[in-house]
Amino acid sequence: MSDPIERAREGDPDAFRVLYEGHVGRIYALCLRLAGDPGKAEELVQDTFIRAWEKLPGFRGESAFGTWLFRIAVNVALSERRATGRREARIGPVADPEALPAAGRSADPGVRLDMEDAIAGLPPKARAVFLLYDVEGYQHAEIAEMTGIAEGTSKTQLFRARRLLREALSR
Amino acid sequence: MTCEQFDQWLDAYLEGGLTPTQQGAMQAHMAECTLCHAHASEMQAVLSAATALPRSIVPPRDLWPDIAARLPARRGVHGSRSVLWSRWVPLAAAAAVLITVTATITYRLSRPAAPGLVLTATAPRAVAGFAADREYVLAAEDLERVLREGRERLAPSTVELLERNLALIDAAIAEARTALEADPANADLRALLWGAHRQKLDLLDRATRLTRS
Numbered sequence: 452m453s454d455p456i457e458r459a460r461e462g463d464p465d466a467f468r469v470l471y472e473g474h475v476g477r478i479y480a481l482c483l484r485l486a487g488d489p490g491k492a493e494e495l496v497q498d499t500f501i502r503a504w505e506k507l508p509g510f511r512g513e514s515a516f517g518t519w520l521f522r523i524a525v526n527v528a529l530s531e532r533r534a535t536g537r538r539e540a541r542i543g544p545v546a547d548p549e550a551l552p553a554a555g556r557s558a559d560p561g562v563r564l565d566m567e568d569a570i571a572g573l574p575p576k577a578r579a580v581f582l583l584y585d586v587e588g589y590q591h592a593e594i595a596e597m598t599g600i601a602e603g604t605s606k607t608q609l610f611r612a613r614r615l616l617r618e619a620l621s622r
Numbered sequence: 623m624t625c626e627q628f629d630q631w632l633d634a635y636l637e638g639g640l641t642p643t644q645q646g647a648m649q650a651h652m653a654e655c656t657l658c659h660a661h662a663s664e665m666q667a668v669l670s671a672a673t674a675l676p677r678s679i680v681p682p683r684d685l686w687p688d689i690a691a692r693l694p695a696r697r698g699v700h701g702s703r704s705v706l707w708s709r710w711v712p713l714a715a716a717a718a719v720l721i722t723v724t725a726t727i728t729y730r731l732s733r734p735a736a737p738g739l740v741l742t743a744t745a746p747r748a749v750a751g752f753a754a755d756r757e758y759v760l761a762a763e764d765l766e767r768v769l770r771e772g773r774e775r776l777a778p779s780t781v782e783l784l785e786r787n788l789a790l791i792d793a794a795i796a797e798a799r800t801a802l803e804a805d806p807a808n809a810d811l812r813a814l815l816w817g818a819h820r821q822k823l824d825l826l827d828r829a830t831r832l833t834r835s
């Protein structure tokens with residue numbers, strides 16, 4: 452009886468389900484913040500675990516399984532966003548002011564929700580770096596490895612994200 | 623120090639990455655520049671809010687069935703769909719699965735004894751700090767209530783099998799919790815705990831449906 456990772460790698464869906472149960476909460480939280488939308492987050496979570504299942508035979512345990520899974524989730528979310536961005540660019544911008552997030556909310560649903568809103572308003576790359584560094588606690592070298600951006604870019608994006616958040620939250 | 627310089631160093635200052643001399647320069651600037659002082663405390667608030675965000679959020683619905691339906695079979699080792707999400711399996715088959723899980727947990731915890739030695743009548747208190755653990759306990763209690771009402775419709779041998787397996791899985795849950803209390807950050811242990819909870823719900827769910835058939 453080996454561990455769930457080993458058994459899932461050999462193609463056992465029961466073992467993979469055990470891994471899913473153990474990690475879905477953190478992957479969903481990350482996807483929800485990356486996507487800023489619960490429906491989209493569910494899709495990203497599903498795609499993340501499908502891709503993890505496909506790539507699992509190549510997982511050699513150099514990193515923790517959770518980190519490996521995060522890396523897949525970040526890639527799924529960022530590539531999805533690139534695809535969506537391309538589609539939207541073809542269609543053209545929607546000139547509907549109602550569709551834009553409200554700037555400066557009068558109602559105060561609490562610090563946490565303000566923070567979630569402010570994060571959702573960040574540009575995608577800055578958002579991903581902020582989430583991975585300040586929320587999840589990864590180092591720039593790890594973020595560079597997970598997202599495929601340069602370490603220096605990770606630092607620049609974090610600097611930018613923090614100042615955008617400070618501005619949004621101090622309004 | 624200029625305000626621009628202050629801003630460049632602010633992140634390192636808040637993360638404790640400056641030398642004592644640099645720190646002193648930052649503090650001296652804050653003492654005379656109210657704007658930078660305000661910027662620093664606002665940035666500190668951003669970092670605290672980030673740390674306070676929940677790092678795990680339970681999805682509003684169970685995403686596993688959709689994922690399971692989309693998993694491509696791999697190398698035919700486990701080509702047939704798992705018993706766990708077929709619509710109905712005899713309890714005996716479920717029992718084999720449960721014993722496997724219990725044995726796995728026992729193995730992971732490096733316990734030499736046979737699985738299921740620590741029998742508990744009901745799953746004990748939830749692990750502190752794990753809201754999902756508590757949700758599982760409540761869900762199981764709901765099903766157990768339904769099951770008690772319909773249990774006379776089950777064959778005595780089925781009831782006996784059911785109780786034996788529930789005891790096994792409760793023992794597995796208890797062991798995983800004890801281990802998690804000692805090592806709360808261990809993702810594998812958490813995975814085992816959630817897995818055991820799910821197995822329990824599956825078993826209870828199947829048993830309650832059996833009372834209605």
Ligand SMILES: [Zn+2]
Pocket residue numbers: 624625628651655657658659
């Ligand atoms: Zn200043």
